[in-house]
Amino acid sequence: MSDYNFAYLDEQTKRMIRRAILKGLAIPGYQVPFASREMPMPYGWGTGGVQVTAACLTPDDTLKVIDQGADDTTNAVSIRRFFEKTAAVGVTQATTQASVIQTRHRIPEEPLNEDQILVYQVPIPEPLRFLEPRETETRKMHALEEYGLIHVKLFEDISQHGQIATAYAYPVKVEGRYVMDPSPIPRFDNPKMEMAAIQLFGAGREQRIYAIPPYTQVVSLDFDDYPFEASKAEGACALCAADHTYLDEVIVDDDGGRMFVCSDTDYCESRRQAGHVGAQGTPMGKDAA
């Protein structure tokens, strides 16, 4: 155990953040301002998510951290170690074992349950930002439910690309009221947001926290004649043969060779453990050798 207070932040700060979280849960999709602290990591590396996680953790929790679905990338590993060090909580890579999951840009493939909390890292919480730069104006638009502008963005997509080309951070309307940026998750994950677990969103630089309580209606915005589609790359995972998961494209050589594999590493591995073998995969066990 280190000399840090439990989970790095002081107790007053955690109380302040918990109040913001509770307010966010009470008003699903509403961006609650909070006094974001300086964290020992640069902005853009998950300072918002880390503060929310710190405020949620108890000593009995088991933490999982993913970055783009993977447990083993720099960002995920750093944050996991950070809480191992400052909170001495148990960590895991298994989605089913975790009670708190901090994520950057993915929702795990395995459906979450009521005992879990999913914490998102959010770079820009304001879905209207790129169309309306004035914060005073966007706040008013949320307050008065003036959401025509968000459709202008989708309209522009169709005009330019013949379809809604927004592939991530696809705007949603929460419980029929607030339009919300789901953070840069692929739109493939959007339908999963109607889930059993609590979802919390933290934006450190922008000092905003928002939340979706369990079983809340989350509708992806669209046009009548261009309905929302949860898209993914065609085909199945090269390692585990899953054809229902979000796939990452991996370049394997300098000649343009590539393969598609599950973005959710834990999910892929569980499938391979269970005996699923993809086109370029090897059965589990032999793989190690």
Added chain:
Amino acid sequence: MTPLLDVQNLSKYYGQRIGCKDVSFDLYPGEVMGIVGESGSGKSTLLNCLAGHLEPDSGAVLFDTKTDGLKDTVTMSEPERRMLGRTDWAFVHQHARDGLRMGVSAGGNVGERLMAVGARHYGDIRAQAADWLGRVEIRADRIDDRPTAFSGGMQQRLQIARNLVTGPRLVFMDEPTGGLDVSVQARLLDMIRELVRDLGLSAIIVTHDLAVVRLLADRLIVMKDGHVVETGLTDQVLDDPQHSYSQLLVSSVLQV
């Protein structure tokens, strides 16, 4: 017949300084009102108070709403007033970039107001946008271009299309032809006049250009130092001005 707009003793101060004081007039459906005066006479302040962009210090601006009849827009709730701004009212800015989204295509600019009042069918929205671009003489193949690629006159016409697409009943215009070449101005004036006539619009046009009001406005308000010094039929005020300031204004126009 109820007036579309009934302005009563409207005053706005900037600290001690008068923006506009005790302005009263009414506007009936289909009428075009011109507000003239030199820079700083309070005409833009007045226009912004009428359009809900500025909060007046006293007075009332009654607008004939579709649902409740005459209603004071100064005291109505902000959501209600902003809803008027998207539906029954339109505002054409002097500088098109104040009234357009420069980063959004022409079609998106026109479609925004439709989407703001709930349109959710892309094909319909695009068809209406294309129709309106045609009406303001912007070629259909420019629909996906951004206003940054348009000339000043085109930007202004795009702004008008964007404003009129939801069928407003009252259009506020702040120097709509200011800053345009005279040849472009003439075309725009004619277009505005035709739209006003064909759609039965009412309009309030602020300008310092007496030639513009002679061609567009039915009635005229002459302002000086925040006060209304004369009102009347446009041609009557221009041809037989009564107030010394109006006489000065009319006699100061350069003859071509």
Added chain:
Amino acid sequence: MITVKNATKSFVLHNQGGAVIPVMGNGNLTVNPGECVGLTGASGAGKSTLMRMIYGNYLTQSGEIRVGDLDVAQAEPREILQMRKHTLGYVSQFLRVVPRVPTLNVVAEPLLQRGTPRDAALERASELLSLLRIPERLWDLSPLTFSGGEQQRVNIARGFAYDYPALLLDEPTASLDGRNRETVLGLIETAKARGTAIVGIFHDKAARKQVCTREIDVIEFAPKAAA
């Protein structure tokens, strides 16, 4: 149809020491439907002024000016606008139009303003332009590019596009050649026959004799002090 009673008018020039220029002391005039009253008197005697007062273009200080049921001297601007739209037409000596608007549209304008369907309005405009011998190749051009006589005829065509119950004609035949002059006088006769009440200013004495049912010398209306 048109009644003027004790109308007075003076100009106050605020920027020239408040000089007061009285121009009319006691205007009295009655024009019945089907009549054409010619105003006579020397240049500057106030013929055009009276006409402008009737049209609401100049304010009347006191007295009464009735066009139909409306007292123009007291009327609200919008009542005057309605009158100009439905009751009283005015052919002035000057053509004032938006630059670059085609002649055909300029002539059809009074009809379009009243909500006449576009096709019908343009057809009537073409009829009148043909009648007044404006070559068809000019119809798509702005009348501002025309000669004086052509502009005058466009102005007349516009004034006669709609059959107003009352008409004011300020020098309608001034710069016209013989044949066009006859055409215009014919239009006036037709209007009279239809029951239109007309007030006209004609310097062309023969024309005046031909179409006017009465003549009134406006010198009678001149302000007493100034006279």
